[in-house]
Amino acid sequence: MSKVKAAIYWCSSCGGCDESIVDLGERILAIREAVDFVFWPCAMDPKYSDVEAMADGEIVVSLINGSIRTSEQEYMAKLLRRKSQLVVAFGSCACFGGIPALANLTSKKGIFDRSYLTTPTTVNPEGIVPLEHSKTAEGYSMELPSFYETVYKLDDVIEVDYFLPGCSPNGDMVANAMGAILAGKLPPKGSMLLPDIALCQSCDRNSTKPESLTITEFKRLIHVQADPTQCFLNQGILCMGPATRDGCGFPCVKGNMPCTGCMGPVGSKDQGARMLSALGGIMEGETEEQIAKALDGIPDPAGTFYRYSMSSSFMGSHRKENKP
Numbered sequence: 639m640s641k642v643k644a645a646i647y648w649c650s651s652c653g654g655c656d657e658s659i660v661d662l663g664e665r666i667l668a669i670r671e672a673v674d675f676v677f678w679p680c681a682m683d684p685k686y687s688d689v690e691a692m693a694d695g696e697i698v699v700s701l702i703n704g705s706i707r708t709s710e711q712e713y714m715a716k717l718l719r720r721k722s723q724l725v726v727a728f729g730s731c732a733c734f735g736g737i738p739a740l741a742n743l744t745s746k747k748g749i750f751d752r753s754y755l756t757t758p759t760t761v762n763p764e765g766i767v768p769l770e771h772s773k774t775a776e777g778y779s780m781e782l783p784s785f786y787e788t789v790y791k792l793d794d795v796i797e798v799d800y801f802l803p804g805c806s807p808n809g810d811m812v813a814n815a816m817g818a819i820l821a822g823k824l825p826p827k828g829s830m831l832l833p834d835i836a837l838c839q840s841c842d843r844n845s846t847k848p849e850s851l852t853i854t855e856f857k858r859l860i861h862v863q864a865d866p867t868q869c870f871l872n873q874g875i876l877c878m879g880p881a882t883r884d885g886c887g888f889p890c891v892k893g894n895m896p897c898t899g900c901m902g903p904v905g906s907k908d909q910g911a912r913m914l915s916a917l918g919g920i921m922e923g924e925t926e927e928q929i930a931k932a933l934d935g936i937p938d939p940a941g942t943f944y945r946y947s948m949s950s951s952f953m954g955s956h957r958k959e960n961k962p
């Protein structure tokens with residue numbers, strides 16, 4: 639039986655999603671039996687021309703991780719879309735922008751200034767920053783990809799067939815998704831390959847979350863010893879479980895760490911708005927001072943509520959002026 643041709647590509651990512659394939663452990667051997675990886679820059683040395691030479695639709699499935707920040711990433715996403723029967727947005731950066739999309743809170747200029755000019759360890763008296771077009775002293779022309787003003791999620795630039803969030807997706811999630819793809823047992827196109835419920839519903843501390851909960855202040859984990867048997871919210875510790883998609887097996891909660899929301903939003907594209915709405919019903923405080931005091935325990939609200947999903951939020955998806 640001929641093997642299924644598959645590709646894995648990284649856009650604006652940390653490499654963790656590629657690592658999650660390796661985390662399959664011995665299960666990767668069974669996948670290797672059925673799959674021929676024809677393009678995987680993290681693990682092989684293919685050239686873009688290898689993909690360009692393929693027939694349209696020749697690749698059965700492409701797993702694309704990372705968000706879209708540069709013209710090169712957009713080009714590769716579109717190329718793989720054309721060459722692939724199925725495209726999976728793999729990991730939370732591809733699905734929702736991920737941590738790189740927190741950069742949507744600043745601008746391209748802000749990033750370049752900070753990275754190349756103003757960090758305390760930078761020595762750059764001539765103020766040299768990367769340019770898309772430049773010439774070397776010898777007269778050679780050099781081109782760099784365009785760096786976009788905005789970080790996009792994958793389905794902002796190409797049609798995506800399935801979404802597998804996670805930062806990164808764990809081995810079980812990857813094995814289940816690959817099994818479904820290889821068996822052709824897939825939900826309708828456009829689906830998440832994870833349950834459509836909030837993490838709280840499967841969390842083993844859910845029974846300790848009272849029906850009626852009131853929070854007057856948020857405590858930071860660095861200041862308290864969390865009770866490993868009680869719902870974090872019940873202890874006044876922010877946990878993103880109510881606004882986060884289920885499917886990870888809640889390893890963080892099992893490790894006595896609150897959920898930070900890496901599976902992305904459930905029930906709404908705006909994870910932060912959903913969490914704020916959940917908190918709105920349980921936070922107590924009449925005056926601005928009382929609310930401000932309660933929020934003191936959340937020193938980075940945007941980074942807390944939108945850590946993985948800025949590109950799919952109302953806030954972080956508005957800046958489309960440079961949309962490819």
Ligand code: SF4
Binds near residue numbers: 837869870871880896
């Ligand atoms: S808020 Fe967190 S700890 Fe509480 S039930 Fe939900 S996921 Fe579990």
Ligand code: SF4
Binds near residue numbers: 890899901
């Ligand atoms: S518990 Fe939350 S942060 Fe941890 S893996 Fe699951 S979704 Fe991600």
